[in-house]
Amino acid sequence: MKRMVALTAAAALAVCLAACGSAPGTGTAVTPTEAPAPTAEPTAEPDSSLQDAADAISTAEQIEVEDGLFDVALTLPADYASDITAEEIAQQVADGKVHTGTLNDDGSVTYTMSKAQHAALLESVAAELRSTLDDMIGSTDYPNLTGIETNDDFTDFTVYTTTQPGAVGLSDEMSVLVYYTCGKMYGIVSGQEPDNIHVDILNAESGELVSAHDSKDFNQ
Numbered sequence: 001m002k003r004m005v006a007l008t009a010a011a012a013l014a015v016c017l018a019a020c021g022s023a024p025g026t027g028t029a030v031t032p033t034e035a036p037a038p039t040a041e042p043t044a045e046p047d048s049s050l051q052d053a054a055d056a057i058s059t060a061e062q063i064e065v066e067d068g069l070f071d072v073a074l075t076l077p078a079d080y081a082s083d084i085t086a087e088e089i090a091q092q093v094a095d096g097k098v099h100t101g102t103l104n105d106d107g108s109v110t111y112t113m114s115k116a117q118h119a120a121l122l123e124s125v126a127a128e129l130r131s132t133l134d135d136m137i138g139s140t141d142y143p144n145l146t147g148i149e150t151n152d153d154f155t156d157f158t159v160y161t162t163t164q165p166g167a168v169g170l171s172d173e174m175s176v177l178v179y180y181t182c183g184k185m186y187g188i189v190s191g192q193e194p195d196n197i198h199v200d201i202l203n204a205e206s207g208e209l210v211s212a213h214d215s216k217d218f219n220q
Contacts, residue, residue, distance in 0.1 A: 072118040078107030146204040154183040160204040
C-alpha cells in the first residue's frame, strides 16, 4: 500500500501548490508584494495504510471551497497545511498560481484564486491522481491490476485485473478505497463533492465482472 496516501490532498495539493518546508506562521496574509523564496522539495512519502486512506477521506471533508462570482476561496485544514510557509505562499503568488494566501491561527491556509487559477489547480490535481493510478498497475502492492480507467471527475472507475470472476483478489478489493479517495478528493477541491463513486472490477481477458463497489455503501 506504499502509494495509498499519495492519492490524498496531502500529496496532490502539495505537488500542485506547496512543497514541504518549515512550520507555518499564524494569522499572516501573504500578498504579491512579499519577496518569494525557493520552495523545498518533498523529502519523503507519507506512511501508507488502509486506515491512512480512510482518514484522508474523512479529513478531505474539512477542505472548504467557496465559489464566488469572480474568485474561488479554498481553505486547507491544518492537517494538510502544516508544512506550508509564508515564503512558499509568496512563491505561489509570484508564480501566478493564486492571488493571495493566508496562514490562519488554527494552522489552516486559505487561498484566493481566480476561476482560471482554480481550473489550473484542478488540472494539476487530476494529473497527479492519474499518475498515481498509473503507478498502481502491476505494482508490488497491486500485482493483478492491468488497467485503470476513470472519467474526468473521478466518480466512475473501470478496473481490469487478472483475477477470475468468482474469485477474490484481496489487493484488488483493497484498491477500491484508493479510487474512493481519488473521487472524494477531486470533488471536494472542485467544490462539487460527489454523492457516489462507482467502481467496476473486470477480468481483463474476458471482460466479465469480478466485483462492483459504490462509495455510498462504504462503512455501512
